[in-house]
Amino acid sequence: MDSTPIKANTKLNNPKSFSKNKFSKDNQPKSDKDCKLGVYSASNDSSNKRYKFYWGYKNHIIVDAISGLPIAETTTPADVPDFDVALSLLADTNNWFKLTGTNFIADKGYDVKKLYNYVRNTLHGHCFIPLNKRNSKNPPLTDDGYIVCEAGIKMLKDGKQYFDGFIKQKFVCKFCNSKDDSACPIQHPKYFNGKKHRGCTKYVIISSDYRSSINRDSLYFKAVYRLRVESKR
Template identity: 60%
Template sequence: LPSYSVFRRFIKNLSNSFLKEIMKNQVNILKDLGFIDNKFISVDATPVKANTKFNNPKSFSNNKFSKNNPPSSDKDCKLGVHTANNSMNLHLSEDKTVNSKKNYEFYWGYKNHVICDAISGLPIAEFTTTADVNEVSNLTEILASTNEWFPLEGSYIIADKGYDSKQNHDFIRYTLKGHAFIALNKRGTKKHNLTSKGNVICDAGLPMHKDGKQYFDSYIKQKFCCPFRTSKDDSLCPCKHDKYFNGKKNRGCVKYITIGTDYRSSINRDSIFFKKIYSLRTESERYNSRWKNLNTEQAYVRNINSVTNLNTIGHICL
């Protein structure tokens, strides 16, 4: 066999477009044979850790997960966050803090985004990015790129909360003419206690009164006011709220509820139909598990072109 350096140069210098063409030909052949179609499409991403000591949990380097201290062994990798729960969007700030109560971990490396046939469990397309690329901002790009050679018009696109956004829903519905089955990401929205008629319950436990609406392009803000806002009696508020004694003509609390009017807000995620289609997303989890068995979750090369080529070869093998 040739030496390791020969393989290393080959995998680094080979253009990924050649491997992508091989994978496209495989997918098109499977499509013609009826093994793959575009009816149910599942999208997911999995982390690929860079080959650097900073990803070793036994490493005690100072500031090993600081943006200002990138690893010298792999200059292409970026700092990312991996979490087992996508109920919240995680964003890195300059001081590398993350506002989330979920279990997560920092890592230096890349991400591999995979589009699968949710029935056969076979990959259709894959893309490798650095770890700092957010899934929610990348979905339209990978769907549009795949749609150029594998038609996704009318497809049911299935994805987890990490891909939830108005832009992604509108692209699937109005550009691809398909349907989005993406779990809702509340992104820190306030949860109000409501009465059976939909009125907000204030801090004192009283139902608030509706007080007009504000209309915007894709949502409506319903305003609620204190039931005693015009009263002059200081003893009516059970909790003696500070805003009840604001000295203004209209006293008391004011709360708002946002009512979406776009496609994303119109989806009934509690319906049996939505849950049945969304359950097909587990096929992506199964495929990711098979792909990781090829030892692709840990990079053994130290540049993005080599990582990208090895990832594509892994998908071609599967």
């Protein structure tokens, strides 16, 4: 599945237009009251992404990755997220064209848990979607799964908290129980917090859901994901 931008017929989309704030949400084009402000990638280079704003719509399409034939499509204002459309379009399509056991292939714009859960639990299929790093708020970890503090010292694991679909791993300062005021090499303010357990505390989210179980480095994942090119044609 993929989407493509459709520009509205307005002078604000003209690159030669020098109107002030032409891509401000408050500057609705007078020639098209239904279009919305959207953004799309103007470069395929993942190391140097360039984005462009436009007024208009988006066309969303489900394509058979083998034959290249379109199965379903819909058009929305440009500000509607791709993943929201994917959920509704998949559900509507499944009512008249059974998608049971489907391999859902899409780019990282569709990397949201509710879409994974729908494909897995309702369609009993599999997702082939790259991780969107913007959705990850975890600090970097060492190879053995520990956080390194600002002083360059490996923090200690201090228990887990269990939630629906994910686990929070707690990390504490190596010197959290120390009475030595000079133990922290950078004299971090949190080391002098006046509490029984001193120093920094950090958390890492350990997902236990379907999205996190996918091996995106496998040859199988990469081979199937390459079929996404059909939706770009």
